[in-house]
Amino acid sequence: DAGVTQSPTHLIKTRGQHVTLRCSPISGHKSVSWYQQVLGQGPQFIFQYYEKEERGRGNFPDRFSARQFPNYSSELNVNALLLGDSALYLCASSPSPRTTNYGYTFGSGTRLTVV
């Protein structure tokens, strides 16, 4: 079975640009969560989506937005990129929005570098 798939794996953008990151959850998982992991830190929660609805939001500016599609895949969008947005962006999928144990699986992430 395929795990959580994220694309692209690496990305370089210029300050002020916009970026879209994509995530395909494990088959049967209906909830997708996004995390930002800055180098040397633990992941920080950005968003959770379930059944196309936002179920949770972390402490991130409005430049960050996301959506979930009918097939449960998800996109994370970041506008007006700043140097500080450089990070590994992780997607986690789970069967339900309350799952945080062994059913909560992370992808390998997208490494975003803003120059």
Added chain:
Amino acid sequence: GQQLNQSPQSMFIQEGEDVSMNCTSSSIFNTWLWYKQEPGEGPVLLIALYKAGELTSNGRLTAQFGITRKDSFLNISASIPSDVGIYFCAGDSRGQGNLIFGKGTKLSVKP
């Protein structure tokens, strides 16, 4: 906001040694989780703890959920080179599907 304090920040040990790391919080958590992350990969769950005082093992790994619900530790016995990686504690305080992570403990094992 809630924060997890994880220590030590890094460890350099000899193969065969035991390792201990811990995590403390200013807030109560209902679930404590321990993850391992290797370069180029996302975190992989090692152990999940659900009850205060719970002690759970997974092979050479043992973790405990503190009785105050504000701390947890992870022990690795008889370390081997493939234990190398960054270990993170994470907490789920409200069962709402978002995790709070510590800053990680970087483990290096010398053969």
